[in-house]
Structures are given as C-alpha cells and as structure tokens.
Amino acid sequence: MNATSPLNLRAVNLGDTAAKCAIRDRLGERYGTLGVPFAGDATGSANRNRLNANDHIIIAATSDTVTGSASLRCLTGHRDHAASFGVMEADVWQRKGGGTALVAALIDLADIWLGLRRNKLNMFADNRPNTAFYRKFGLVPKTQLTAYALRDDALSVALLTAWL
Template identity: 30%
Template sequence: MDVTVRAMREADLPDLFELYNQPAFRSGTLALPYESVEAVKAWATPRSPRDLHLVAEADGRAVGAAALRPFYGRRAHAAEFWLGVNEDYAGRGIGSRLLAAIIDTAENWLNVTRIEMTVFVDNSRAIALYERFGFEIEGTHRDASFRDGAFVDVHCMARLRPGGVR
C-alpha cells in the first residue's frame, strides 16, 4: 500500500469526520460520540501558527491524522501531539509513519526536545507504538477520564530528544 504523509487540507474534512466518529478512535481519545462536522473541523484546525497538522493519504483519501502542538514560554522546548488511524487501515504502519514525521519535525525543525502525551492504560497498541519510538511512561493519572460509563486511568508518556538538553 502506497502511503503519503502530507499537510492536512480542508478537503480532508470528510475523511477526518469519518475517522473521528469511529468507535476505535473515540475509545482511544477524549472524543465524544456523535461529534458534528463543525466540532471535527475545530479539532482539526491549528490553534497556532506553530502547530503541525498532518494526514496519511492512501487509496486517494486521508486514512490517518496527527498533530503536533508546541508549547510557549518556559515550555517552548516541549510539545504535545495526538494521532489517529482509520480502523480499516490499522496495523499497516500508518501510525508509525505519522509519528516519525511528527518527531522529525519537532526535533529537526522546531528544536523541540520533549514530546509528551497521555494514553489510556488499556491502549496497548498505542503504548507499544510510542515505546518503539523512545517514549517512556513517566506516571499514571488515576481516574483521569470518563469513558463508557467508568473512570479510567491514563499514562503520561514522553520522549526526550536523544542528546537533548539536560
């Protein structure tokens, strides 16, 4: 399968709307069921000129998406990210391609030395992906989110740029 990682476009909105409303995406993120097109558009819109929004394109459509959101001020060396893959394309290396592009841009273009995020403790597939890219679990937030009628824990994970400032 031929996959291209590129900047997100307005024309990707229908594919992002499909991704955002899939059960697998909703289960692994803070997304709510039945999100509107307007809510998905707001989620996919950069909040700052420093934000990076990417899609993975395959078969003529956006089948994965990711964003990097650098922080400011005394945290300008750090950023957070999110990532999602259409469940019909899961397990095909799309998440790896998107995460590699996020890390490359963060470390080699934005001088970000710390990339962080939270992930549900039961999302073993995502945790394994992040660990392959050098992310480590730094702690666990108990009852951090409400999902499917119950409170669930999340791990906070981070990757420090190899040879970064310390």
C-alpha cells in the same frame, strides 16, 4: 478503499475535516481518544478554527482516501521547548505502516526542524496496543493520571508518556 495503495504524507488542508471526523467517529478509533460519539463536522471545524502557527498537522492519505493524521501542538512561553502530540488512524489502515510513518514524521519535525526537547502524549493505561506501538519510538510511561477522563461511564486511568 484499497488498503494496499501507497500512502503519502502531506500537510492538512481545509477539505480534510470531514474525513478526519469520520475516522474519529468510528468506535474502534474513538475508544482510545478523548473523542465523544456523534461529534461530526461542527466539532472538527471548531478544532480547525483553533489552530495557530504552533500547531502542525500531518495527513496520511492514498490518492483518494485520508487514512490518518498526526498533530503536534507546540507550547509557548517557558514551555516553548515542549509539545504534545496525538495520532489517529482509521481501523482498516492500522498495522500497515501509516501510523509508523506519521510518528516518524512528527519526531523528525519536533527534533530536527523545531528543536523541541520534550514531547508528550497522554493515553489510556489499558490501551496495550498503543503502549507497545509508542514504546518502539522510545516513548515510555512517566506517570499515571488517576481519574483522567470519563469513558464507559467510569473515570479511567491514563499514562503520561514522553520522550526527551
């Protein structure tokens, strides 16, 4: 793996499931997400099978390596102006511009192509690097979610963040 290779953004395809699961199963990446250890390809395939026309996934990759992904889940009905999103990137590729490119692409998709007016992300309150990263895009904490998720055998606090 060459961490200096140029990254390209593209749509997800069926062959990306194993690479996405491998990224998420690494402790450094998983710790900041709701992922659980040893999820493997079966979980990735189940997630892929739940995708519908309201879900958009962007892959960051070199010519031979998936380095990260971003997802935008558009809500429906009375909330069709809103979406939730998430980004993950392999530890070795962090701070090299891939995450920034993925979020910029999600913002472009949400604002310009889909006309969304509210985009939200929940993140663990103690994840200072993520908080700083998303703040540069105008994403700021709106409220705290107490006892949000189990992590390290304790219920953790999360931040509900959004840009409007």
